[in-house]
Amino acid sequence: MHDGPPVEGGPRQSHYLDGRHRSDSTRTALAQHPTLRPYQVDGIARIDAEVAAGRRRVLVVAPTGAGKTVMLAAVARQAVDRGERVLILVHRLELVQQTSAKLYAQGVDHGILMAGFPMRLGERVQIGSVQTVHARAVRSTTIDLPDADLVIVDEAHHARARTYQQIVGAYPGAVVLGLTATPCRGDGRGLGNLFDAMVEVAQVRDLIAAGYLVPARLYAPTDPDLTGVRVARGDYAPGQLERAMDRPQLVGDVVEHYHRLGEGRRAVVFASGVQHSVHLRDEFRRAGIWAEHLDGSTPTDERNETLARLAAGAVQVVTNCSVLTEGFDCPAISCLILARPTRSLGLYRQMIGRALRPAEGKVDAVVLDHAGAVFRHGLPDDPIAWTLETDQRAENTAQARRKGGDGGGLTKCPECHAIRLAGRPCTSCGWRPVTKPAEVDVADGELGRVDARGQVQGQVHDLAVQRRFQGMLLSIADERGYKAGWAAHKFKTKFGRWPDRRWTTRVEPDDATRAWVRARLRAFARAQRGAA
Numbered sequence: 001m002h003d004g005p006p007v008e009g010g011p012r013q014s015h016y017l018d019g020r021h022r023s024d025s026t027r028t029a030l031a032q033h034p035t036l037r038p039y040q041v042d043g044i045a046r047i048d049a050e051v052a053a054g055r056r057r058v059l060v061v062a063p064t065g066a067g068k069t070v071m072l073a074a075v076a077r078q079a080v081d082r083g084e085r086v087l088i089l090v091h092r093l094e095l096v097q098q099t100s101a102k103l104y105a106q107g108v109d110h111g112i113l114m115a116g117f118p119m120r121l122g123e124r125v126q127i128g129s130v131q132t133v134h135a136r137a138v139r140s141t142t143i144d145l146p147d148a149d150l151v152i153v154d155e156a157h158h159a160r161a162r163t164y165q166q167i168v169g170a171y172p173g174a175v176v177l178g179l180t181a182t183p184c185r186g187d188g189r190g191l192g193n194l195f196d197a198m199v200e201v202a203q204v205r206d207l208i209a210a211g212y213l214v215p216a217r218l219y220a221p222t223d224p225d226l227t228g229v230r231v232a233r234g235d236y237a238p239g240q241l242e243r244a245m246d247r248p249q250l251v252g253d254v255v256e257h258y259h260r261l262g263e264g265r266r267a268v269v270f271a272s273g274v275q276h277s278v279h280l281r282d283e284f285r286r287a288g289i290w291a292e293h294l295d296g297s298t299p300t301d302e303r304n305e306t307l308a309r310l311a312a313g314a315v316q317v318v319t320n321c322s323v324l325t326e327g328f329d330c331p332a333i334s335c336l337i338l339a340r341p342t343r344s345l346g347l348y349r350q351m352i353g354r355a356l357r358p359a360e361g362k363v364d365a366v367v368l369d370h371a372g373a374v375f376r377h378g379l380p381d382d383p384i385a386w387t388l389e390t391d392q393r394a395e396n397t398a399q400a401r402r403k404g405g406d407g408g409g410l411t412k413c414p415e416c417h418a419i420r421l422a423g424r425p426c427t428s429c430g431w432r433p434v435t436k437p438a439e440v441d442v443a444d445g446e447l448g449r450v451d452a453r454g455q456v457q458g459q460v461h462d463l464a465v466q467r468r469f470q471g472m473l474l475s476i477a478d479e480r481g482y483k484a485g486w487a488a489h490k491f492k493t494k495f496g497r498w499p500d501r502r503w504t505t506r507v508e509p510d511d512a513t514r515a516w517v518r519a520r521l522r523a524f525a526r527a528q529r530g531a532a
Contacts (some may be wrong), residue, residue, distance in 0.1 A: 035105065037212065040071050043201035047075065047177065050197045057176045059156060059195035061386055063204045064181045064353025065213050069095075071201070072152055072179055073102035076125050079150045080108055086125045087148035087174075089133070089167065093300060094327035095154055099127050113146070121146060134163040138170070148174050155326055156180040157346060159194050181353060182346030183386050187234030188393035190386070198388050204356070205381040213356040214334075216380045217428045218419040219261050220369040220412070235344045242273025254339050255283045257368050258317070261417075265366060266310060267335035268328075269319040270351050277319040280339065284317050291317040294324065325350045331359035334366065341371035345384070345394055348377040356380065374419055375410060378402075466491075470499040471507030476517055478506065490520065 036044075043062065050058050062068050076086045090096055096114055103110050103125065111120030113136070114129035126146045136142040151171050153159050156178025159168070168176055176195075183191055183198065207213040229244050230237040258267065271277035274295045284291035292306045292315050303323070309315040311330050318324070321340075325347065336355040342348055355365035367380070378399030385395045402409045402421075411422045418428035425432045473487035484504075491499040494516075509517075 035070060036074060037067065039202045039206070039210075040067055040074070043199060044071060044074060044078075046199045050199060051175055055197040057178070057195045057197070059178045059180070059183050059191060059198045059388065060201065061183045061198060062179070062181060062201035063207060063213070064350060065357045066181070066202055066207060068154070068179045068181070069098050069102045072099065072154065073106040073108065075152065075177065076103060076110075076150075077106045077108050080124050084124070084149040085147045086150045086152065087146055087171075088125065088127045088152045088154065089130050089164065090127065090154045091130045091158060092327045093129075096127055096129060098327065098329065099154065103127070111146075113143075119143070128167075130161075130163050130167065133167055138163075138166050145170055150174060151176045153178045154180075156195075157182050157184060157191070159191065160185065182349050182394075183388075184346050184394045185234065186344050186346070188345055188395075189390055190388040190392055190394070192388035192390050195388060198386065200386065203381075203383045204353075205383060208356075208381055212358065214358050214362055214364050215427070216336075216352065216356065216365045216367050218367045218369060218374055218379070219257070219417060220372065220374055220419055231343060235342055235347070238273060241341065242271075242276050244272075246273065246276035246279055254280060254337060254368070254370055255287050255289070257370070258284075258289070258335070258337065259287065261368060262335045262337075262366060264316075265335035266313065266315075266332055267317045267337055268310075268324055268330075268333055268354055269317060269337040270325070270340040271319055271321050272340045274321045276339070277321045280319045281317075284319070289316050291315070291319060294318060294320040296321070296323060298323070324354060328354055329357065330354075331357040331362070333357075334359075334362050334364070335368070336365060337368045338371040338373050342373060343376070345377050345396065348373050349380070349384070352380045369419075379410070379419070466495060466499065467503045467505075468507055469494065469513065470503045471505050472509040472513045473517070474504070475506045475509050476514070490517065493520065 043060065047058055047060060060068070060071070062071070072088065076088065079086050088099055090099060093114070096112060096117075100110065100112060108125055109123050110125035110127055111123040112127050113119065114127075114132045121143070126148075128146070133145070137145045145167070148171055151168055151174045153164065153168065153176065157180045158164060159178055178191075178195055185191070204213060208215050225244070229240045254269070269277070269280055271280055274297075277293050277295060281291045281293040292310075294303055294306060298306075306315060306318060307328070307330060310318050311332050313332070333355050336352065338351060340351075342351075352367065355367065367374075378396040382396045382398045385397050387394060409422050410419055412418070413420045413426035413429060413431050415431040416426060416429040418426060420426045420428070423433055470487065470491050473490050474484060476482075477484060477487045488499055
């Protein structure tokens with residue numbers, strides 16, 4: 001399978017391993033290429049240094065929108081310049097198309113091994129659909145596996161699959177590079193059984209600070225009830241999850257909040273199932289918003305046409321089920337709607353990343369979280385502690401500290417209702433918290449007049465004062481959805497007797513009465529917490 005003179009003790013070694021390609025020389029060469037950003041140049045140099053040090057399987061981590069495919073193409077170009085052969089494994093048509101475009105931009109001719117494309121097996125670089133390569137060269141002998149000194153696995157968090165492993169295992173002498181934004185399994189554990197080194201190119205916060213991504217403004221209007229939804233393979237069981245989320249009230253809630261908070265932006269909705277996605281699309285249309293639906297059975301031409309119309313603004317909202325989490329690049333998207341709860345940190349970050357790419361006039365992305373994901377997985381720009389260890393899980397350490405009570409948790413801004421860190425200014429509207437005085441326990445009683453002898457005389461309330469106070473209590477009960485009996489009990493707390501049943505006229509509450517009620521409610525809440 002491999003051409004060229006063999007190396008003693010095994011198949012031909014990659015030129016990467018001879019120690020001549022060091023990080024300094026790589027930095028100098030790549031820095032001259034106008035399409036690479038500084039962190040990409042540095043990342044490729046660090047990859048090169050790892051391989052030169054003898055690491056044969058290197059996992060490269062870069063957030064969605066960081067330009068992994070650009071880096072992939074630059075690495076392939078360097079390999080071709082050294083006379084090497086490269087196999088790039090991808091698993092979706094969109095990724096084949098994106099990778100091909102980036103290779104041509106780097107001046108790299110290549111072949112494509114995928115149904116519907118003519119084969120050009122003589123090219124030094126081959127983009128191979130995992131499914132096609134496995135079917136034609138592993139399961140059958142329709143073609144030979146192409147020679148490769150370097151195997152690049154895109155979206156490498158899928159590399160545990162049997163098809164990937166059988167293909168990569170056929171290249172024992174090659175260097176293997178895996179690229180992903182989320183280097184973990186579905187349950188968050190590391191990929192150390194597949195890779196022996198990890199290069200982290202950047203974190204989301206770094207790229208936002210440098211202007212390569214836009215910040216997210218989050219709203220969490222609802223927290224869905226997932227009681228009884230089973231967990232399988234680290235995430236919610238799809239069928240049960242869809243039944244829990246695809247209820248008329250929740251579906252309508254998604255559309256109502258988009259009307260109120262989405263600002264008319266072009267949006268992508270992640271649904272919990274195919275029917276859920278269809279129902280959401282229909283609800284958007286009934287509300288006067290042109291929406292389309294995509295799922296895995298949507299024909300490729302129809303999917304491409306829908307996404308092109310979304311990019312052009314002819315479609316305002318696209319709902320989808322498990323289609324747009326990977327290989328979807330549309331910077332014009334500036335609103336993301338999460339209607340698909342997930343226990344997977346990796347899936348959460350993949351979904352959020354779809355809206356963070358910059359575009360002309362785009363200053364931020366609005367995220368409407370109907371899945372409670374932000375409270376489980378944290379903010380989109382929180383740094384993530386990724387790991388290669390198979391018995392450890394990737395962790396949002398900032399969110400873990402918040403849940404542990406170390407520092408402010410996540411809460412809603414009282415002004416704009418965006419998610420913010422408790423105790424800190426709102427990054428969306430600039431609202432700043434005001435330090436509140438410590439609560440003081442309240443004992444029921446009234447101030448009385450002090451007479452000339454210094455003795456306190458009992459406060460006397462005439463019937464007009466009592467009737468007005470009962471009217472204000474009834475108004476507050478109406479505001480809070482309480483029954484009239486609540487007002488009667490509060491009246492008795494203050495005056496020591498029940499109000500006259502004929503006192504039913506509502507009166508606008510004054511500040512003093514509202515403060516009195518708030519104090520009693522706080523006292524009651526503290527008593528309940530103490531009893532628990």
